[in-house]
Amino acid sequence: GLLEVTKQVDSVCPYCGVGCQLTWNVGPNAQGEERIHFVTGRDGPANHGRLCVKGRYGFDYIHNPRRLTTPLIRREGVAKDPADIERLKQGQLKPTDIFRTATWDEAMELAAGGLARLRDEALAAGLRGNDIPLAGFGSAKGSNEEAYLFQKLVRQGFRTNNVDHCTRLCHASSVAALLEGIGSGAVSNPVEDVAHADLIFLIGANPAVNHPVAASWIKNAVDRGARLVICDPRHTALTRRATWHLQFRPDTDVALLNGLLHVIVAEGLVDEAFVAARVNGYEALKASVAEATPERMSEICGIDAQTIRDVARAYATSKGSMILWGMGVSQHVHGTDNARGLIALAMLTGQIGRVGTGLHPLRGQNNVQGASDAGLIPMMLPNYQRVINPTVRQAFERLWATPEPLDATPGLTVVEIMHAASEGRIRGIYVEGENPAMSDPDLSHARRALAGLEHLVVQDIFLTETAMLADVVLPASAHAEKWGSYTNTDRLIQIGRPALDPPELAMQDLWIIERVGRRLGLAWNYWRDEDGGGKRASQAAVARVYEEMRVSMPPLAGVPWSRLVKADAVMTPAASEDDPGAAVVFIDRFPTADGRATVVPTVFRPGAEQIDAEYPFVLTTGRVLEHWHTGAMTRHASMLDAIAPEALVSLHPADALTVGVRDGQAVLMSTRHGAVQARVRVSTEVQPGQVFLPFAFWEAAANKLTGDALDDVAKIPGFKVTAAKLSVI
Numbered sequence: 001g002l003l004e005v006t007k008q009v010d011s012v013c014p015y016c017g018v019g020c021q022l023t024w025n026v027g028p029n030a031q032g033e034e035r036i037h038f039v040t041g042r043d044g045p046a047n048h049g050r051l052c053v054k055g056r057y058g059f060d061y062i063h064n065p066r067r068l069t070t071p072l073i074r075r076e077g078v079a080k081d082p083a084d085i086e087r088l089k090q091g092q093l094k095p096t097d098i099f100r101t102a103t104w105d106e107a108m109e110l111a112a113g114g115l116a117r118l119r120d121e122a123l124a125a126g127l128r129g130n131d132i133p134l135a136g137f138g139s140a141k142g143s144n145e146e147a148y149l150f151q152k153l154v155r156q157g158f159r160t161n162n163v164d165h166c167t168r169l170c171h172a173s174s175v176a177a178l179l180e181g182i183g184s185g186a187v188s189n190p191v192e193d194v195a196h197a198d199l200i201f202l203i204g205a206n207p208a209v210n211h212p213v214a215a216s217w218i219k220n221a222v223d224r225g226a227r228l229v230i231c232d233p234r235h236t237a238l239t240r241r242a243t244w245h246l247q248f249r250p251d252t253d254v255a256l257l258n259g260l261l262h263v264i265v266a267e268g269l270v271d272e273a274f275v276a277a278r279v280n281g282y283e284a285l286k287a288s289v290a291e292a293t294p295e296r297m298s299e300i301c302g303i304d305a306q307t308i309r310d311v312a313r314a315y316a317t318s319k320g321s322m323i324l325w326g327m328g329v330s331q332h333v334h335g336t337d338n339a340r341g342l343i344a345l346a347m348l349t350g351q352i353g354r355v356g357t358g359l360h361p362l363r364g365q366n367n368v369q370g371a372s373d374a375g376l377i378p379m380m381l382p383n384y385q386r387v388i389n390p391t392v393r394q395a396f397e398r399l400w401a402t403p404e405p406l407d408a409t410p411g412l413t414v415v416e417i418m419h420a421a422s423e424g425r426i427r428g429i430y431v432e433g434e435n436p437a438m439s440d441p442d443l444s445h446a447r448r449a450l451a452g453l454e455h456l457v458v459q460d461i462f463l464t465e466t467a468m469l470a471d472v473v474l475p476a477s478a479h480a481e482k483w484g485s486y487t488n489t490d491r492l493i494q495i496g497r498p499a500l501d502p503p504e505l506a507m508q509d510l511w512i513i514e515r516v517g518r519r520l521g522l523a524w525n526y527w528r529d530e531d532g533g534g535k536r537a538s539q540a541a542v543a544r545v546y547e548e549m550r551v552s553m554p555p556l557a558g559v560p561w562s563r564l565v566k567a568d569a570v571m572t573p574a575a576s577e578d579d580p581g582a583a584v585v586f587i588d589r590f591p592t593a594d595g596r597a598t599v600v601p602t603v604f605r606p607g608a609e610q611i612d613a614e615y616p617f618v619l620t621t622g623r624v625l626e627h628w629h630t631g632a633m634t635r636h637a638s639m640l641d642a643i644a645p646e647a648l649v650s651l652h653p654a655d656a657l658t659v660g661v662r663d664g665q666a667v668l669m670s671t672r673h674g675a676v677q678a679r680v681r682v683s684t685e686v687q688p689g690q691v692f693l694p695f696a697f698w699e700a701a702a703n704k705l706t707g708d709a710l711d712d713v714a715k716i717p718g719f720k721v722t723a724a725k726l727s728v729i
């Protein structure tokens with residue numbers, strides 16, 4: 001018979017940055033236990049009822065029997081061995097071989113006690129700032145409140161700015177370029193604005209897989225007559241709808257963009273009035289692209305000169321051109337330069353500040369925008385206020401009533417923290433909801449670094465690959481078990497509501513962070529006695545954190561918690577309670593000191609990874625429709641894992657012949673950093689000489705193959721390009 005629905009809870013999707021609103025439909029199972037039976041889409045501002053396969057079918061991970069239900073402590077004498085990750089995954093070891101269960105008191109004492117000891121020893125030795133051997137990884141999967149409190153914990157409790165999260169691995173370069181160029185890391189126009197664009201310039205993004213509902217808006221816009229330019233070495237589901245598909249050579253974005261800029265300057269397509277009124281740095285940029293003729297850039301990027309001219313003209317002269325981009329732009333060692341080029345395109349042509357124009361870096365995780373806004377980044381306090389600025393620090397010292405001054409040194413970034421860990425400069429890490437043992441580049445190095453830590457505390461809902469190397473594992477709450485606010489890719493802040501309680505001894509993330517803070521000696525009182533013991537979600541406790549955060553974040557000035565709960569979603573920035581919020585920003589000025597943007601010249605430089613006779617393929621890593629990031633949630637969602645149960649290497653038919661491999665056959669893929677085995681999917685989705693591997697699968701962990709060379713501005717690794725070789729097994 002039909003499953004009985006006894007409760008309907010309105011919330012938002014836990015996966016991507018589109019931020020679809022949904023309803024959890026809850027009722028008893030045959031054993032009488034509360035379960036989410038199914039999910040339905042709601043008419044939210046970002047989805048209007050639509051959901052993709054992840055949002056609709058990716059919910060039952062929360063009921064997975066592998067959920068962590070009790071605190072775990074590493075058994076005495078069991079050394080940390082990175083090889084245990086695979087032994088545990090393959091069932092050769094059981095979690096109980098490595099960990100024993102513990103009470104919350106014991107686990108908390110060990111977790112926070114270890115962090116406090118490392119901090120106190122360092123302070124006693126006169127160490128400060130980055131020399132404090134502690135770091136924290138917060139999470140873009142968590143709420144704004146969790147992100148805010150976590151960064152506060154590290155800055156106030158650890159006494160360092162060594163706090164970061166996965167934005168470092170996705171859009172750090174985009175944000176660096178946007179802050180430098182236009183004074184704000186957020187999007188100028190919501191995705192839905194594609195409905196008003198005459199030309200959509202999509203580069204290095206595969207929204208049909210990673211932002212499926214956003215892709216549906218793009219598809220609708222093309223059906224309505226908008227021209228679509230796709231710049232991507234790979235074919236994607238949207239490329240067949242594109243007017244132009246520029247399959248440029250991987251890693252040559254700067255050349256392609258400089259070619260476009262050259263045409264715009266040389267052919268008089270610059271919006272002179274806009275540049276005069278609103279842009280600095282034009283003369284230097286003009287000089288720098290003078291030699292970047294389409295013919296010269298064509299030799300580098302592989303796109304013929306005429307196409308470069310046609311696309312430049314179309315972009316510059318359309319009534320409204322909108323740029324959207326993804327990790328294909330940002331995850332390069334020249335990712336900041338790539339984003340600078342995109343910003344310059346919009347600035348020189350005045351394609352910003354109106355409906356159907358602008359710059360939109362498509363945010364990956366559901367709350368990566370909010371977590372970054374809330375200060376989960378090493379060089380900035382909430383709202384991108386720099387830690388080096390004494391006025392900023394003083395304001396936070398007052399807000400936080402912190403007896404000790406906040407540290408002025410920008411903290412270490414994700415990959416720098418792992419390097420410091422392997423060198424013994426970082427000795428303890430608190431990981432909340434991230435999975436660096438899958439997501440970091442050069443995994444064998446990253447896993448060794450994690451295993452070498454004196455003290456690793458992991459807070460999560462599953463025994464992730466990272467948790468397998470922990471000293472203490474704290475069982476936390478899933479998205480559908482808590483209150484919280486989440487900010488989508490459009491700057492839309494939305495409410496997540498709890499449908500269920502976390503299982504057994506699992507606790508609310510915010511409660512855990514707060515309790516760690518208290519044990520580190522902080523006079524915190526967000527989660528009070530009347531809020532209950534930390535298992536059941538407390539709206540009041542979450543609202544207390546939100547309201548403190550809001551004081552430090554002017555874009556939220558007009559969005560008190562009460563408004564948010566009532567409205568479900570509010571577009572930010574919103575200056576006052578009756579301000580509906582601004583969907584399109586930068587209409588007449590940019591949020592910079594002089595209100596003007598700055599364009600920054602770039603020069604094409606070869607990347608860190610070069611193919612050669614030994615490693616002749618360019619490996620690109622990314623996602624597949626059914627799985628999300630390291631698979632911590634979706635690999636535990638029964639429907640999604642049944643649809644897409646294994647990592648497949650995409651290989652062009654011509655290369656399959658050369659390698660001597662058939663569709664479905666296994667290969668060994670090796671790079672200068674590591675090797676994995678996976679079966680081949682012969683496909684023209686990739687060009688000859690290129691291979692693609694998703695990174696969600698532990699069985700063929702793609703990041704064993706990637707290198708950890710970084711963009712020198714934003715410190716983002718170049719995940720998108722690794723030299724690789726294949727051999728038949």
Ligand code: SF4
Pocket residue numbers: 013014015016017018019020047050051052053054055056210211212213214
């Ligand atoms: Fe969730 Fe994104 Fe899919 Fe919407 S498009 S349902 S937010 S994963």
